[in-house]
Amino acid sequence: MWNGIGGKLQPGEDPFTTCIREVREETGLTITGPVLRALLVISVKSTGGLWTIFVFTAASPAGEPVASDEGELAWVDVGQLNSLPVPADLPVILPRVFEDGGVVVARLEYETEDAASVSRVEILGPS
Secondary structure, eight states, rough: OOOOOOOOTTTTHHHHHOOOOHHHHHHSOOSSSOOEEEEEEETTTTOOEEEEEEEEEEEESOOOOOOTTTOOOOOOOOOGGSSSOOOOOOOHHHHHHTTSSOOOEEEEEESSSGGGGEEEEEEOOOO
């Protein structure tokens, strides 16, 4: 299953710092000036868990991603999302992330903590 790069905030980190760190750790690439493009609130039915996901964009860094234990890394065009095995929320959320219109806010529901278990995606804004 293909998915974006991500991770969890560490104590004392803000989401922007976490984004830069996770990209560096998972790809070996250094980004600067990440831009917040989406805020997702995910509820997990099986556990009652609640996650907050921050989605960022950044200018393409120089170089190619290095091998990682996170899985295969490759640049993928947003137009390819419907032809790749990806979590059901990506084809709904990512095209909006790349539109000019502000920060996308959405509420999602997962059956389990597996990203493939998306059962509901509701875009709250911008309208």
